[in-house]
Amino acid sequence: MKKGCILFLMLVLVAVLAACTGIPPAGEENGTAHSELLIAYDSQEGIIQETAALLQETLGGDLYAIKEGASGDFTPYEFVLLGFSAESNNLPQTIQSFLLSNSFGAKTIYPFVFGEGNEASAIFSVLSQLQPGALLGDSALLFTADTKEEEITEWARGLGLSDLPSLPESPGSTVSTASVTPDQQQVLYLWDEGNMPAVTEYTVNHGGYSDDPDFRPYLTSFPVPEGTPVKGAVLICPGGAFQFRSDQPEGVEVAEALRELGYQSFVVDYRLRPYTQQESALDLARAVRFVRAHAAEYGIAENDIAVMGFSAGGILCGEMLLHFDGQTDGTALDPDYVPDALDAVSADAAACGMIYSFYGRLSVGTTDVELLRSGNLPPTFYCYGTRDPFYDQFLANADAAERAGVSVERLQLDEMPHGFGARGGWITSYDAWLTEIFANQ
Numbered sequence: 001m002k003k004g005c006i007l008f009l010m011l012v013l014v015a016v017l018a019a020c021t022g023i024p025p026a027g028e029e030n031g032t033a034h035s036e037l038l039i040a041y042d043s044q045e046g047i048i049q050e051t052a053a054l055l056q057e058t059l060g061g062d063l064y065a066i067k068e069g070a071s072g073d074f075t076p077y078e079f080v081l082l083g084f085s086a087e088s089n090n091l092p093q094t095i096q097s098f099l100l101s102n103s104f105g106a107k108t109i110y111p112f113v114f115g116e117g118n119e120a121s122a123i124f125s126v127l128s129q130l131q132p133g134a135l136l137g138d139s140a141l142l143f144t145a146d147t148k149e150e151e152i153t154e155w156a157r158g159l160g161l162s163d164l165p166s167l168p169e170s171p172g173s174t175v176s177t178a179s180v181t182p183d184q185q186q187v188l189y190l191w192d193e194g195n196m197p198a199v200t201e202y203t204v205n206h207g208g209y210s211d212d213p214d215f216r217p218y219l220t221s222f223p224v225p226e227g228t229p230v231k232g233a234v235l236i237c238p239g240g241a242f243q244f245r246s247d248q249p250e251g252v253e254v255a256e257a258l259r260e261l262g263y264q265s266f267v268v269d270y271r272l273r274p275y276t277q278q279e280s281a282l283d284l285a286r287a288v289r290f291v292r293a294h295a296a297e298y299g300i301a302e303n304d305i306a307v308m309g310f311s312a313g314g315i316l317c318g319e320m321l322l323h324f325d326g327q328t329d330g331t332a333l334d335p336d337y338v339p340d341a342l343d344a345v346s347a348d349a350a351a352c353g354m355i356y357s358f359y360g361r362l363s364v365g366t367t368d369v370e371l372l373r374s375g376n377l378p379p380t381f382y383c384y385g386t387r388d389p390f391y392d393q394f395l396a397n398a399d400a401a402e403r404a405g406v407s408v409e410r411l412q413l414d415e416m417p418h419g420f421g422a423r424g425g426w427i428t429s430y431d432a433w434l435t436e437i438f439a440n441q
Helices: 002-021 046-059 093-101 120-130 149-158 247-260 277-293 312-323 369-374 391-403 426-439
Strands: 037-042 062-066 079-085 108-114 141-143 187-189 218-222 232-237 263-269 305-310 351-355 380-385 408-413
Touching (some): 046 108, 079 093, 232 247, 232 277, 247 305, 247 426, 277 312, 305 312, 312 369, 369 391, 380 391, 408 426
Parallel strands (some): 108 141, 232 263, 232 305, 305 351, 380 408
Antiparallel strands (some): 218 263
16 A cells, blocks of 8 residues: 555656656657757656756757657757767667657757767767768767756857847848948848748748748848958858758858858848748849949959858759849749849859759759750859768769859768768868859959
C-alpha cells in the first residue's frame, strides 16, 4: 500500500514539474511566441529536459520532446536547437532515428549536448551526415554536470535568435524616397505601400507560411568601414527553400565579411511562399536598381554590382538574371503595377555567386543550354561541398552554363555539406574572383 502511494505521489510530482517547466509529453509541442525556433530534445534524459526548458525560457520558441519513432511537421521552423546526451561524439539511437525520419533541409541546427569526450566539430560532422541538407550553426553547447546555468543562458543569448529583425523605421522608408546614408546601416522597404507587383492573392496566414500577408520586402545595408577602399557592391539573398530566409548565417555573417573586404553589402529579404519565384525575383531586381541609382553615393562604379545567393537564394538570383534584369519591370507580371523612376534604372548585374545553388528552380538545376544562353548571363562563381545532396546537379548546371558561353568559376569544398554559410574559407577565393571581374569591366 505504501509503495502504491509513493508511486502515485511520484507521478503527480513529475506531472507538476513538467507543467512548471513547460515540458510537453514526448512527441508533443509546447509553444511560445517565437514560431521560427524549435527546441527538440531527447525526452529520456532529465538533464536534457531541464536544459531545453531553460533555453525556451531564455529564447522563447517551441519545445518538442523526442521519443522513439517521433515525427512531425517542422516546416514553419527556421532554427532547431537539438538536445541529447552523448559520449565521445556518439549520438543516441533515438536522435539518429529522429533525424533520419524527418527533414530539416535548409534549417539551421544548433546542438546542445550533455556528456564527456565530445567535440563540436565531430558532433556537427555526424549531424551533417544524418541531415546533409540542413544548415549547421556556428556554435554548439557542450556541457557537463559542472556547467553553470549562467553559461547555458549566455550561450543561448549569443546565438542571436531572440533578436527580432530590424524593420524600416516607418512605412515611408522605401528605396524610392529615402535619403541614402552610405556610412550608416539602413533598412529600407523595396516597394511603396500599395504598389508592389504581385499575381498571388495572399490575405490570411493559416500557420503554414513564415511571413504574414502584411510582409513587405526590404533590404539592409552593411557599409564598408571607414578607411577601407571600396571595390563594388554585392547583394546577398539568403536561402531557406522559399519557406524562410536564413538571414544570420547566409546573410548577415556573409555581409559582415564582405564589407570588411571593401564591398558595399546588402542583404535582401525577399518574398517567400505563397509568392512565386518570379515575384521574389522582382524584389531582387528592385534592390539592384536602388543600388545602381545611388552608385555615386556608395562610392562604386554603376556597373560594379554583383548578386549572390545561397541555395534558394541563388535560384532567385538566377531567376532575376534570366527573366527580370535589364529594363524589365513589375508590369511583366502585374499589369496593375505602376512603374516609378527606379524602374528606368537597369537591373543588370556584373557577376553572380551561386553558393550551393544553381540556375533553375527549387531542387532542380537546369541543363537547358539554350535557356541559359538566352539569358546573356554574367560570369558565375559556383561554390559547393562534395557532401551536398545536390552535388551532381551543381556540376551539371555549371557544365551547361559553360556550354552556353557563360564564364564559370568553380570552387569545390571537399567533405563540406549543404549550408556552410560563411564558413569553409571560400570568401577569400570569391573576393579574388570578383575583384578581377570588376577590374575588367
